[in-house]
Amino acid sequence: MSVKKKSKAPGRTPMPEQDPEVRRRNFLEVPTGYTPEMAMQEAGRCLQCKKPACVAGCPVSVDIPGFINLLAEGDITAATRNLWSKNALPAVCGRVCPQEIQCEELCILGKKGDPVAIGNLERFCADYEREFGTGELPPKAADTGKRVAVVGSGPSSLTVAGDLVVKGHQVTILEAFHKPGGVLVYGIPEFRLPKEIVAQEVNFIERLGAKVACNQVVGRTVSLDELFEQGYDAIYLGVGAGLPRFLNIPGENYTGILSANEYLTRANLMKAYKFPEVDTPIPIGRDVVVLGAGNVAMDAARTAMRLGADRVRIVYRRSREEMPARLAEIHHAEEEGIEFHLLTAPTRYMGDARGRLTGMTCQQMALGEPDDSGRRRPVVIEGSEFDIDCDLAIVAVGSGANPLLTADTPKLRLNKWGYIDADPESGKTSMRGVWAGGDIVTGAATVILAMGAGRQAADSIHNFLTWGW
């Protein structure tokens, strides 16, 4: 962060963190949280702008000066309530939102120095309330007798479920995995988002009255038509973008090459980092290469380091500016000793006679003209091939739409990439009574955008249940 502090306001209050040398080998959360004093100090930095720019940067328009003011006054319960009115999962968002390109980017203090640590404060309020709060539930409307099936249990679905159950509808979450939470449980590691927090968020929604049914693969165990036959009045699809992409280069089926989805699911959902205490194994790499530079890649790289790797390299075909990961994750990864090999792209994998990965051939790239996304397109530098050794490669180059549910539901209109076509305002799909939102509509995005879509869809579903389609 910038150091030229011309304003009189004190600098940003850093959040204490585990020492990199220690944490690179454990799965405990990296930033350990503000003390109340730190939170008050940081809250005091907020200028309480009349026209707060930060709010416009938040996809769900959290009343940022409002909650910070309540916090500064010492009413943490009221501050958390204020957060909840816009954001059902503040403990999660405070930890995983890319604040530096959202709320904090627009904070006026950031023009001269460091912006207010909005995410840290959000996290503090939610954590404090969870630990010391009364656990009192928000008021709930009378039972409407309407039934809603919410498919998937990621942040988008949890938002829909929470919103609709408070409005008096009977909500059932149907999740394919044996545990609810979506990416929050299977993807994002413990050291970044403790699973206990996700479990408590889900528990909160259950206490509000929503039912959670796991092991329900919609499209296999039950179809959408069957859900309507069972008497559901509306269905929300928040099934995420769970299809792993591979590079489709020679040798990709050698053992020792895993999708980030598989690697992280083993580590997080199946707790394989505790193997053999638990039954699910995970490949242990000494020399690990992670392909990609998003949040998923950082999570995979840092997990590999924690599982005992000697060396972990991120290999990415564009440059530092284009890396999609949150700034904090890149920074943490570097502190933990992860190496970055930029403008580098693999062309094939090498293996031994037993089909095990031994290395890969890469080529050097240069940045050319901007592509459709506005980012400069990487172009190959001819004759720049070189080999690197590795015994584990984790492919984190993005994900797509899983066709399992949509192939079973031909009535559902998809776009050309296989994502569900849904109205951007309401989340309505081409099927009457069916809404969709989150990654399955936008493609892999962020927690807060998935939640924002969930909230809009919940409003639309509520209107439908009250007034009709």
Add this chain to the structure above:
Amino acid sequence: MFTIVRREEMAEGTVILNEIEAPLIAAKAQPGQFVILKANEDGERIPLTMAETDAEKGTITIIYMVVGRSTALFRDLKVGDGYQDVIGPLGKPTHVEKVGTVVCVGGGTGVAVLHPITRAMKAAGNHVICIIGARTKELLILEEQMRAASHDLRICTDDGSYGREGFVTEELKDILDGGQVDQVVAIGPVPMMKFVSKLTAEYAVPTLVSLNPIMVDGTGMCGGCRVSVGGETRFACVDGPEFDGHQVDYDELMLRLQAYCEDEKACYEDYCRLHDTSTAE
């Protein structure tokens, strides 16, 4: 919890049958589909193809060989105990139609998976010949059921203790030489499926095999189950588990099944025995 309502031991206790209460799955399951089971909180997710389903009773039946850590855990479950999680039905059902003469070839616990498919093939009006094999007589399972499910049952044991001495492929070759065969279905250890497919390719008889790669989710989100079929990567859990036997890269599959076998740790050794492909039991 998914309660076990019936439990049987077969093949001298090395193979276990569990009939499990799972009404939602039983109502939808079709031959060829599989479930994923997890015994307890810390358990592993293990895919097993269903041997039987009873929609009225609301039960499914699995038959598995005790070969490693997770199946040893399954073995300890008694009637009245249960699995914490059962997910399914997963994978594509077997494509069953009337084609004429169908030969169903099963080895080891693959016979259990083959049973409902055999029955469906017969019900569809095919003339169904079955060949089942095992290392030795005691390890043979479901003989009576397979006899009832087919028109003609042939038995092979490696040691000649029962039926014909030798591999199922030898019996299959005689059948192929003896008359018109329109389709072969082969389910069993990978080497068995490989050699059956090699043989039927020579006779240009369409051959279906059911693959059992390592899986995690079973819904297409991890790619751990990828197999090469006709030079393309497919996810066995959603694109399969059944594939055109002539197109499958069996050698790659065998290597991939050993992904967790190299580690020195004892538990990995256990795991490895689960996926040991060198013995054609």
